[in-house]
Amino acid sequence: MALQTAVDSSSPLEPAERVSLLHFACGLAENAVRHRWEQLSARSRLVTGLCERLIGNQIIVHAPNAVRERFACLIVAVAKRCWPVTWDFLPELLSAAPSDAAQADLTLIILRRLGESL
Numbered sequence: 435m436a437l438q439t440a441v442d443s444s445s446p447l448e449p450a451e452r453v454s455l456l457h458f459a460c461g462l463a464e465n466a467v468r469h470r471w472e473q474l475s476a477r478s479r480l481v482t483g484l485c486e487r488l489i490g491n492q493i494i495v496h497a498p499n500a501v502r503e504r505f506a507c508l509i510v511a512v513a514k515r516c517w518p519v520t521w522d523f524l525p526e527l528l529s530a531a532p533s534d535a536a537q538a539d540l541t542l543i544i545l546r547r548l549g550e551s552l
Contacts, residue, residue, distance in 0.1 A: 452493065453501055460504040467511040485512050486523060489544075490530040495537050502540050506547040513548060
């Protein structure tokens with residue numbers, strides 16, 4: 435999956451390539467979640483698990499604002515499909531927030547996007 439490649443620190447991508455791939459991959463994943471969730475039923479747990487791992491990922495936390503906004507849209511799209519039945523992401527999201535200012539900013543972006551979508 436492109437998201438895993440983008441955040442994998444051992445991948446041979448340059449920082450600019452990594453940011454572009456991350457932005458593109460988040461957009462693709464969000465589109466798949468919004469429009470093809472039923473077809474992703476077997477993979478939905480994969481997407482959900484990946485999102486859980488990426489919430490605290492330093493590459494996303496310190497990415498440019500456009501990438502963090504796109505990632506927040508992906509998290510909201512997954513949350514609208516899974517929360518709270520199969521994915522209660524709030525404890526993990528809130529526990530990661532106090533780690534540093536950039537993580538707190540990402541948490542607030544996600545919560546803002548979630549609030550706007552309701």
